[in-house]
Amino acid sequence: MIRFASLGSGSAGNALLVESGATCLMLDCGFGLRETVARLHRLERQPADLAGILVTHEHGDHLGGVFRLARKYALPLWMTHGTWAASREAEAGLDLRLIDSHRSLTIGELEVLPFPVPHDAREPVQYVFSDTLRRLGVLTDIGEVTPHVRDVLSGCDGLVLECNHDAGMLARSTYPASLKRRIAGRYGHLENSVAAGLLRQIDCSRLQHIVAAHLSERNNQPGLAVGAIAQALGCAESWVGVATPDSGFAWRVLQ
Known part of the structure; x- marks a missing residue:
């Protein structure tokens, strides 16, 4: 059984908890x-419950709180060499434990598979977590879907999926063109x-949970993200979760 919950998701900060048995991992920490x-x-x-922290990339909304938390509570850190160099x-x-972006690792009762993604960072990765029976895929901070990303995420039992912006809202926004x-x-x-x-x-076909994550507060609306996902899956909009900046989302279970 895998449990997962979010401390918050958005440009102000991101952190996700993934558990199996007695193993609780934090993915990123962008909060003080x-x-x-x-x-x-x-x-x-509490921090003492954590087996360690995995990092996706060096941007502040994912890495900003990682080092203080790790030092204060003596938590192991896993990240790619590029992320470490850029930090x-x-x-x-x-x-510190540097990882290969194509090689899985076992941490306690969880198998963790990093996979590279195209994003404007030094060596960014995302992750799939497994307890050998169930798989949770996490995909945020990616600009373009690659064949490898599709292969890795196919058949997951749970997905935390970036729905960052709506194209029309972004085009109409006051953001600089660059x-x-x-x-x-x-x-x-x-x-x-x-x-x-x-x-x-x-x-x-195996999906038990899907959560839209990393929504832009200026260039998206939860209803737009949920509607797009529900239409793709042919499911009720009420079945699609949303990770919010302030409260993330409560514990969900893959059984």
């Missing part, structure tokens, strides 16, 4: 130390219809 502890408490967890952090006081190009480009973020298109291209 006090805020992270408070959000863990909301999910009935410009001193290694002192860290239990920022609009970055967000919508092949190293930016997934648009609602592109996320929905991914779901049409992979095996979703």
Whole structure:
């Protein structure tokens, strides 16, 4: 059985918890130390419960709180060499474990498979978590869906999927043209219809949960993201979850 919950998801900060048995991992931490502890408490967890922290890439909304949390509570850190190099952090006081972006690793009761994604970072990855029976795929901060991404995510039992922006809202926004190009480009973020298109291209027959994540507060609306996903899956909109910036989402279970 896999359990997963979000501390918050958006441009202000991201953190996800994934559990199996006695193993609880945090994926990214873009919140300050006090805020992270408070959000863990909301999910009935504390830093001492964590087996460690996995990192996707070096952007502040994913990495900003990682090093302080890891040092204070002596937590192992897993990230790619490129992410580590781009972080410009001193290694002192860290239990750092560099990973291969194509090789799975076992942490406690979870098998963790990193996979590379196109994004404007040094060596970004996303992850699939498995307890040998169930698979949870996490895909945020990706500009373009690749064949490898489709292969890795096909057949998952749960998905946390980026629905960052709506193309029309982004085009009409007051963002500078350069920022609009970055967000919508092949190293930016997934648009609602592109996320929905991914779901049409992979095996979703085992899906128990899907959560739209990393929604832009300025260039998207939850209803637009949920509608796109529900149409792609042919399901009721009420079945599609949304990770919010303030409260993420509560525990969900893959059985």
